[in-house]
Amino acid sequence: MVKVLGVDIGGTKVRMSVVDEAGNISLDEKLPTQFPLYPYLEEQVLRFMALDPEIEAIGIGTHGFVDPVQGKVIYATETLPGWTGTEVKVQLERATGKHVEVENDANAAALAEAKFGAAKxxxxxxxxxxxxxxxxxxxxxxxxxxxxxxxxxxxxxxxxxxxxxxxxxxxxxxxxxxxxxxxxxxxxxxxxxxxxxxxxxxxxxxxxxxxxxxxxxxxxxxxxxxxxxxxxxxxxxxxxxxxxxxxxxxxxxxxxxxxxxxxxxxxxxxxxQYENEAGILGAALLVLEEIK
The missing domain is CATH 3.30.420.40 (ATPase, nucleotide binding domain)
Incomplete structure (x- = not known):
């Protein structure tokens, strides 16, 4: 069974979950958003990888304007101070050795509803x-x-x-x-x-x-x-x-x-259909579709 780590980054909380190819969620945690955000994100991702060594890739949905090719945050409002310009994909791939994809959080939610939910x-x-x-x-x-x-x-x-x-x-x-x-x-x-x-x-x-x-x-x-x-x-x-x-x-x-x-x-x-579950499922789908 393929497993990936989905990360949903919002202004007040970061949700992290291990998700399999059927959309089943495990190791689900909601953490308060902390700043500076990138070092905190890397720390939590590495902790999850230690908890479940079967994680094969990481998908991240985040508030802000995102270049999904570079995996870079082009612009984020002061909801996430200091997040603008962060090269999330490059840094996190270097830190984890895993494939990483980054998208806007609402785009990720749309993926989940189209694949599994109300828009299927x-x-x-x-x-x-x-x-x-x-x-x-x-x-x-x-x-x-x-x-x-x-x-x-x-x-x-x-x-x-x-x-x-x-x-x-x-x-x-x-x-x-x-x-x-x-x-x-x-x-x-x-x-x-x-x-x-x-x-x-x-x-x-x-x-x-x-x-x-x-x-x-x-x-x-x-x-x-x-x-x-x-x-x-x-x-x-x-x-x-x-x-x-x-x-x-x-x-x-x-x-x-x-x-x-x-x-x-x-x-x-x-x-x-998934309401607040859509963000985490969509983040996972960013990489699940590539490695199945």
Missing amino acids: GYGRTVCLTLGTGLGGGIIWDGKLLSGGKHGGAAEVGHMILYPNGVLCTCGREGCSEQYVSGTALVRRIKEAGLPITPHELFIQAKTDPAAQKVVTGFTKDLALVISSLQAAFDMDIVVIGGGVSESAELWWDEFTQHLDTVLLNPLEVKVA
């Missing part, structure tokens, strides 16, 4: 990850749309939704992720003067007009983002994952009502 069997998929930011991954006829001249392909969170809007971590104003993400929900809740969490927001919206107004703004903006993506890609399906999707049953009906009013054509939209 579809040719053209857009996967949105609603977490700390808004990530995007696009599968086109079975292949990942990735890289780009500056590593920024499918960075849907940085499409401008509202010109001159809320300042984004990328330095521009009005990016989509400032309106459609977990962080955006926290901001919207605070601005509404509500002392509640995002999950509590969706429950409270049933009886509280102020909470309902926040939910309406969020779901309308998510619908607008998907409408714009449809105009560009005319995809078969959209899959929505990330932490915010875990409470989708509380906001899905309102969201689809808004979506129906802005779509050019009918579109299938599903909640991610």
